[in-house]
Amino acid sequence: MGFTFDDSNFDATPIAEMHQLIEQYPRNQERIFPYIGGEEVNSSPTHAHDRYAINFGDMSQTEAREWSDLMAIVEEKVKSERMKQKDRGGQEKWWQFLRPRSEMNRAIESLDWALVVARHQPQWSVALMPSNIVFSEALVVFALNQYPAFCTIQSRIHELWARFFGSSMKDDLRYTPSDCFHTFPFPANWETNRELESIGQEYYEFRAALMIRNDQGLTATYNRFHDPEEDDADILKLRQLHTQMDTAVLTAYGWTDISTTCEFRLDYEDEEPSDTQPTEGKRQRKKPWRYRWPEATHDEVLARLLELNQQRHEAEILGGEQAKKKAGKSKAKGATKKLKGVTMEKQLNLIPPDVEQLDMF
Known part of the structure; x- marks a missing residue:
């Protein structure tokens, strides 16, 4: 907090003082x-942000x-701290x-961006x-700014991967980049895929306008x-666009035989309160519905996806040093971390590996 200008935190410097510093010496804004x-x-x-931070970088x-x-x-x-x-x-x-x-x-x-x-x-x-922002450690930042990247990462395809390999905090997903x-x-050649570009941009712009019209952020919008x-x-339109986005991503993989029809399913069933636990006066917890694919x-x-990860790992081994150099240029272009210790039998039976076993091959 010592670096921060924030009116809501006692340990931070007030934003009014920040404006005074800039007015007195405009170069402070740099x-x-x-x-x-x-x-x-x-x-x-x-x-929108409501805080600022002093940032000297690596000076x-x-x-x-x-x-x-x-x-x-x-x-x-x-x-002193x-x-x-x-x-x-x-x-x-x-x-x-x-x-x-x-x-x-x-x-x-x-x-x-x-x-x-x-x-x-x-x-x-x-x-x-x-990109010219100080990002909190509470955010994961991708060095990607294309709509095909947004389309792929926002899709249910990446979400189910993240929920499978990520951890959780309470009921929330904890996203770990590694x-x-x-x-x-x-998917191969995702960066130049015009369909991913088109539907990704349409989805993003519609969602952005929707949030402004409703004065609601991402969490409130996706709760609805x-x-x-x-x-x-x-x-309903946002759900439709999301399905179109999923379809475009699956098509980019060549998986056109997979249905993208969704249904409302509970993430889990709440335990019934016991007879000894009074429920009167307690606020009932909202059921964890999710608009998603059938199991x-x-x-x-x-x-x-697991099989594709395995195939790319094997291709890198066969390709030798040339494939390794290519992988080093951009992990997102197709080369992936090997899911060490996950046999194909385990993959196809959807048995999650021990997280500690995940490692660069």
């Missing part, structure tokens, strides 16, 4: 960036002191973020955000999307 976390991405209809202390006003704030609010910690790097470079993720910043610096997802979320949703993204076999009692025309479709798609 090192002040929007700061956003998962809650804003999922709750704001426009993914030396001498370079950072050229912004003396901002350095004074960080020295007062951050340095860093010196109490055992992290030697954090003590030596107290004016920098403790975990700056320089690799991520370099990966997105040439992009105007980047795809992001909240690390924990009740409903699967992907958003496009400007397990959910690096292992995912994208998965509600079997919801029959609003715009929500047979779900299992068939997952089995094919």
Whole structure:
């Protein structure tokens, strides 16, 4: 919080003071960036931020002191806390973020936009955000800004993969890139697929306009999307577009024989309260309905993805060093993490592997 301008947090510097610093010395604005976390991405209809952060990147202390006003704030609010910690790097470079993720910043610096997802979320949703933002660790950032990438990652195909290999926090999906993204076999030539581009853009723009019209963010919108009692025309249209998006992704894989018909199914059945547990006066929990594929479709798609992951791993081994160099250029172009320890028998029977066994081959 010592780096942050935030009116709602006592430990942060008020935003009014930030404006004063910029007014007094306009160059201060060069090192002040929007700061956003998962809650804003999922709750704001426009993914709007309401916080800012001082960001010196990987500057030396001498370079950072050229912004003396901002350095004074960080020295007062951050340095003393860093010196109490055992992290030697954090003590030596107290004016920098403790975990700056320089690799991520370099990966997105040439992009105007980047795809992001909240690390924990009740409903699967992907958003496009400007890349010149300080992203909270609560967000997963992809160095991808194309609509074909959005279309594939937002689709049920990637969602079921993420729910299969990701973990959970309460009822929410916990998305871990090492397990959910690096292992995912994208369809061949997805970057230049015009159908993915077209339906991905149509879906994104319709959803964006819908959220603004309703003044609802992603979580509220997808709560309605998965509600079997919801029959609003715009929500019905969003469901239709989502099915078209799924169809386009399956077609990109060449899997045109798979039905994309959805139905409302419970994620799980709530336990019935016992006779000794009074229910009067208690708020009844809303049932966990989800508008999704039948289990047979779900299992068939997952089995094919697992088999494709295995095939690509074997192809890389046969290809030798040439395939490894190609894989190193872009994991998303088709090369995937090998699901180590997962035999084809286990894959086709949909037995999840031990997460600790997932590793780069």
